[in-house]
Amino acid sequence: MQLDFKTRELTVKLVYYGPALSGKTTNLQAIHRLVESDVAGRLMTLETRDDRTLFFDLLPLTFEAGSKLQVRFKLFTVPGQVIHNATRRLVLQGADGTAFIADSQLSETKANQQAFLDMQENLRENGIDPASHPLVIQFNKRDLPNVRSAEELERLAKRGKEPVFTAIATRGTGVMETFLGLAELTWRRLDATHQLGEKFDLDADIFLQEVRERLVGGRAAE
Amino acid sequence: MTADGAHNDAQPEEPVATADGTVRPSAAVSSPPAIGESSGIDIALADLQGLEEVVDREALRDICHSFFDLFNLSVRVFGADGTLLADAHEDAEIHAYLRTVPSARVALAKDVDAVQRLVPRKEEARHTEITGAVYDVVPLVYQGRPVGRFVVGPYLPAEMREVPAALLALGDLDRERVRDLLTAMPRVREPTAKRIRAHLRRVVDLLLFASHRAHLTSEMHVASVRASYRELAEKTAKLQSAYDRLRELDRLKSNFLATVSHELRTPLTSIIGYSEMLETGIAGELNAEQKDFVATIHGKGDQLLQLISSLLDLSKLEQGVMTLHRERVDPGELLAEVAKTMVPAAHRKSIVLETHREEGLPLVDADPVRLRQVLFNLAENAVKFTPEGGSVRFRAETTELEPEGGDTLGAVLMAAPERAIALSIEDTGIGMPPTELARIFDAFYQVDSSSTREHGGTGLGLSIVKRLIDAHGGSVRVESEPGAGTRFTVLLPETGSDIGVGGT
Numbered sequence: 001m002q003l004d005f006k007t008r009e010l011t012v013k014l015v016y017y018g019p020a021l022s023g024k025t026t027n028l029q030a031i032h033r034l035v036e037s038d039v040a041g042r043l044m045t046l047e048t049r050d051d052r053t054l055f056f057d058l059l060p061l062t063f064e065a066g067s068k069l070q071v072r073f074k075l076f077t078v079p080g081q082v083i084h085n086a087t088r089r090l091v092l093q094g095a096d097g098t099a100f101i102a103d104s105q106l107s108e109t110k111a112n113q114q115a116f117l118d119m120q121e122n123l124r125e126n127g128i129d130p131a132s133h134p135l136v137i138q139f140n141k142r143d144l145p146n147v148r149s150a151e152e153l154e155r156l157a158k159r160g161k162e163p164v165f166t167a168i169a170t171r172g173t174g175v176m177e178t179f180l181g182l183a184e185l186t187w188r189r190l191d192a193t194h195q196l197g198e199k200f201d202l203d204a205d206i207f208l209q210e211v212r213e214r215l216v217g218g219r220a221a222e
Numbered sequence: 223m224t225a226d227g228a229h230n231d232a233q234p235e236e237p238v239a240t241a242d243g244t245v246r247p248s249a250a251v252s253s254p255p256a257i258g259e260s261s262g263i264d265i266a267l268a269d270l271q272g273l274e275e276v277v278d279r280e281a282l283r284d285i286c287h288s289f290f291d292l293f294n295l296s297v298r299v300f301g302a303d304g305t306l307l308a309d310a311h312e313d314a315e316i317h318a319y320l321r322t323v324p325s326a327r328v329a330l331a332k333d334v335d336a337v338q339r340l341v342p343r344k345e346e347a348r349h350t351e352i353t354g355a356v357y358d359v360v361p362l363v364y365q366g367r368p369v370g371r372f373v374v375g376p377y378l379p380a381e382m383r384e385v386p387a388a389l390l391a392l393g394d395l396d397r398e399r400v401r402d403l404l405t406a407m408p409r410v411r412e413p414t415a416k417r418i419r420a421h422l423r424r425v426v427d428l429l430l431f432a433s434h435r436a437h438l439t440s441e442m443h444v445a446s447v448r449a450s451y452r453e454l455a456e457k458t459a460k461l462q463s464a465y466d467r468l469r470e471l472d473r474l475k476s477n478f479l480a481t482v483s484h485e486l487r488t489p490l491t492s493i494i495g496y497s498e499m500l501e502t503g504i505a506g507e508l509n510a511e512q513k514d515f516v517a518t519i520h521g522k523g524d525q526l527l528q529l530i531s532s533l534l535d536l537s538k539l540e541q542g543v544m545t546l547h548r549e550r551v552d553p554g555e556l557l558a559e560v561a562k563t564m565v566p567a568a569h570r571k572s573i574v575l576e577t578h579r580e581e582g583l584p585l586v587d588a589d590p591v592r593l594r595q596v597l598f599n600l601a602e603n604a605v606k607f608t609p610e611g612g613s614v615r616f617r618a619e620t621t622e623l624e625p626e627g628g629d630t631l632g633a634v635l636m637a638a639p640e641r642a643i644a645l646s647i648e649d650t651g652i653g654m655p656p657t658e659l660a661r662i663f664d665a666f667y668q669v670d671s672s673s674t675r676e677h678g679g680t681g682l683g684l685s686i687v688k689r690l691i692d693a694h695g696g697s698v699r700v701e702s703e704p705g706a707g708t709r710f711t712v713l714l715p716e717t718g719s720d721i722g723v724g725g726t
């Protein structure tokens with residue numbers, strides 16, 4: 001997070017993490033498509049090879065909240081392929097919140113687990129405690145066959161503390177919910193540690209309502 | 223966060239809170255521990271503070287000139303810090319004229335100053351100068367943050383018809399001339415001006431986006447390489463320390479072996495000595511059974527001594543403290559001698575021994591005791607592993623050594639064959655599978671550990687053979703076929719060719 005009192009500018013870094021080909025870039029592309037055009041900047045893709053991310057994708061979302069607080073969300077993806085671990089760690093640097101994009105296919109269970117462990121390790125390497133780090137989990141590709149059933153996901157989700165979302169990123173389904181869920185957790189966490197609400201006279205619920213309205217223009221985020 | 227002069231002058235410096243909870247003066251831009259600290263660009267947030275940080279000025283100038291050529295409008299681009307980054311303009315004649323009039327000159331200077339002070343953050347701003355011409359100041363916002371501005375103008379709004387009263391009020395002016403010169407100024411209709419500004423804004427934004435991406439890419443390249451390098455360096459250090467530890471352990475093992483062997487040998491010498499004396503009857507006549515027992519003690523003592531000597535040899539060779547007493551040796555003679563000593567053992571198993579010596583073999587520079595030890599060991603093995611009725615052949619001949627490796631670079635120089643003496647011992651024994659051949663020279667290794675029990679031996683012989691021949695600057699080769707037999711060949715460099723390696 002970066003906070004500038006002079007220009008009343010708040011920059012929040014959110015990272016989309018997950019195994020290779022789980023749909024991190026697709027999430028960003030969907031958000032880019034779904035949010036109001038004055039909010040989303042250009043989606044920047046840094047180096048790809050064969051359509052796979054090598055460094056990161058970056059989507060900036062900017063809007064004004066409350067009494068003229070300039071909010072800048074910067075959404076990053078990490079490269080999912082195992083060999084790019086050094087890059088993943090670099091991208092996680094200074095992350096305020098993380099969305100873990102899991103592949104719902106049963107065959108990807110191990111890859112999800114491995115990437116999740118890898119994420120925790122890389123957070124720690126960056127001096128971030130995974131236990132208190134704002135985190136949401138998205139089960140993407142719900143439209144594919146051979147995925148864990150919704151009932152089972154729900155049952156498993158209850159055992160963890162992080163919010164779990166389901167999505168079909170290619171169609172934009174569940175993408176905004178995931179983002180808003182992460183934005184909420186992150187704001188509450190930053191508010192608790194930096195008293196943002198107090199400093200900018202901004203109630204958390206009102207702020208989140210504003211985020212919702214500014215991003216999707218009052219449309220229901222379905 | 224911006225540091226543009228005009229905009230910040232009046233404002234007190236306020237602190238900036240960073241993610242790690244520290245508060246720094248806003249002049250120092252907050253950032254998490256930077257990896258790409260070499261540049262001003264923040265990789266963690268992929269942010270930039272101003273146009274000037276990344277934009278290609280050459281390209282920006284080209285764009286401005288092309289803009290000027292197309293619309294005949296002056297344009298200037300400023301960075302967030304107020305630096306003029308690109309400028310394409312032509313002085314209007316009216317300005318040249320007005321500067322010759324003192325009162326007008328003062329008014330114009332005020333206008334220029336006012337335009338420079340105009341630093342809008344979000345919305346476009348406009349300044350109308352004394353002539354009625356306007357300057358449009360357009361803020362450049364990138365990722366929600368003002369990063370600079372461009373100024374279009376001065377131009378006359380097409381809608382303006384009259385010479386402004388304020389200009390005429392200055393006095394000392396040639397009104398006709400002013401009117402003429404004003405007509406020569408570029409005129410633009412407001413809707414057109416708006417589209418032109420929007421166009422330029424988009425073009426500059428695209429250029430900025432492309433430049434930013436290129437910068438981030440190169441920063442990430444460097445940072446990734448650094449991170450990978452650091453990881454590899456850590457791994458290498460770990461491996462190195464593990465390797466050092468293993469080497470130290472190996473050294474300790476050799477020391478231990480040497481000490482223990484030495485300590486074992488001392489009392490053993492007494493055991494052998496006294497049993498020998500008993501055997502000869504020095505301490506009184508022994509009956510047949512007693513003699514038999516003492517002979518067994520003597521025999522087993524000798525066997526044990528041999529084993530301990532082997533261990534001692536091995537540890538000396540491993541520590542590199544074995545001294546070779548080199549002299550001119552006839553290798554064929556030595557081999558024949560060894561073959562002769564094998565006759566009784568071979569006879570017991572009805573094994574045929576054949577010896578072949580090439581005429582006129584050159585002498586070699588070797589330690590005769592050690593070379594004999596090597597050949598004896600190989601001969602003993604050959605007889606040991608050859609079944610009854612088989613044969614063992616001894617050959618001494620000259621041969622040419624082809625350098626190893628398939629590299630033909632400079633072959634005429636590098637692959638020149640070397641002459642060497644080959645001493646080979648070939649049996650018709652049990653042989654060895656090819657997978658085992660590479661390992662038989664390792665200490666304590668036997669093809670099948672059960673063979674130790676069946677055939678005796680310690681598994682030390684071949685490792686000592688190899689190390690001794692290495693110490694002579696030679697090499698040992700082995701060819702084998704399971705069930706058909708094995709041939710060991712000791713290759714010794716001809717005297718004068720390569721003797722520098724030995725002597726250890």
